[in-house]
Amino acid sequence: MNVSEERQDSHYILSLAGRLDASTSNAFEEKFLSLIDEGETNILLNFSQLDYISSSGLRVLLLGAKKIKTKSGKISLCNLKSHIMEVFEIAGFLPLFKIYDSLDEALKA
Amino acid sequence: MYCINLNIKNDLNELQRISEALTQLAQMRNFPESLIYDINLAIDELVTNIINYGFTDNREHIIEVCLEEDDMFLITNIKDDGIAFNPLENPDPDTSILLEDKPIGGLGIYFVRKKIDHISYRRENNFNILTLKKKK
Numbered sequence: 001m002n003v004s005e006e007r008q009d010s011h012y013i014l015s016l017a018g019r020l021d022a023s024t025s026n027a028f029e030e031k032f033l034s035l036i037d038e039g040e041t042n043i044l045l046n047f048s049q050l051d052y053i054s055s056s057g058l059r060v061l062l063l064g065a066k067k068i069k070t071k072s073g074k075i076s077l078c079n080l081k082s083h084i085m086e087v088f089e090i091a092g093f094l095p096l097f098k099i100y101d102s103l104d105e106a107l108k109a
Numbered sequence: 110m111y112c113i114n115l116n117i118k119n120d121l122n123e124l125q126r127i128s129e130a131l132t133q134l135a136q137m138r139n140f141p142e143s144l145i146y147d148i149n150l151a152i153d154e155l156v157t158n159i160i161n162y163g164f165t166d167n168r169e170h171i172i173e174v175c176l177e178e179d180d181m182f183l184i185t186n187i188k189d190d191g192i193a194f195n196p197l198e199n200p201d202p203d204t205s206i207l208l209e210d211k212p213i214g215g216l217g218i219y220f221v222r223k224k225i226d227h228i229s230y231r232r233e234n235n236f237n238i239l240t241l242k243k244k245k
Contacts, residue, residue: 019125019128021121021124021153021157022121022124022153022157022160022161023121023122023124023125052128052146052149052150054150054153054154054157054217054220055154055214055216055217055220056157056217058216059213059214059216062211062213063213065208066208066209066211069208069209082143083142083143083146083147087150087220090204090219090220090223091204091216091219091220092204092205092206092211095207095208096208096211
């Protein structure tokens with residue numbers, strides 16, 4: 001999996017590409033949680049190139065959501081493919097994040 | 110009919126080989142993307158569990174994954190020589206719990222149950238054998 005980063009206005013955007021599973025989630029966890037530790041409070045995850053997520057990936061997102069809440073920050077997601085959205089729904093993760101259809105919509109919010 | 114056999118080492122980097130095999134199978138049999146995604150998720154969660162928790166030594170182990178079909182189902186058999194573990198006995202998580210109290214983990218086997226139509230487990234000669242059947 002590849003992760004690219006950019007700051008746009010008040011958002012720190014992480015764009016994920018490939019598969020977020022047990023073999024890739026540790027590297028992502030390190031990057032994601034260290035951003036929150038460094039004080040980022042408005043993180044936007046762009047999933048447009050993310051093909052797959054398993055419970056290992058969701059685990060990292062939950063860790064991040066818990067951590068950023070203690071700093072009154074937020075994590076938003078955009079461009080979820082339908083099967084990824086379905087996994088979020090089954091897991092009961094939809095209420096934990098602001099989810100947008102597109103990057104533009106997420107940036108305007 | 111065919112049978113695709115994969116010998117997966119107890120190394121998380123091997124998960125990639127499962128998805129590659131399923132992508133090839135999808136092309137060969139013209140299966141919809143959603144079917145392959147669901148099967149991949151189920152195998153991935155179970156094999157990840159076996160790799161992370163199944164072995165008490167540090168030796169290499171082989172997890173056998175076999176994909177086949179009958180008239181109705183895409184069938185996956187997963188066989189490992191790890192400690193006895195029946196995922197059917199795992200309780201479902203409460204997915205309605207809100208953020209602060211949501212437990213970290215415990216979702217993998219729940220996904221398997223949600224995505225697979227029939228699951229059976231047996232312990233045979235020190236092997237765990239799981240059979241997953243997903244309607245085509």
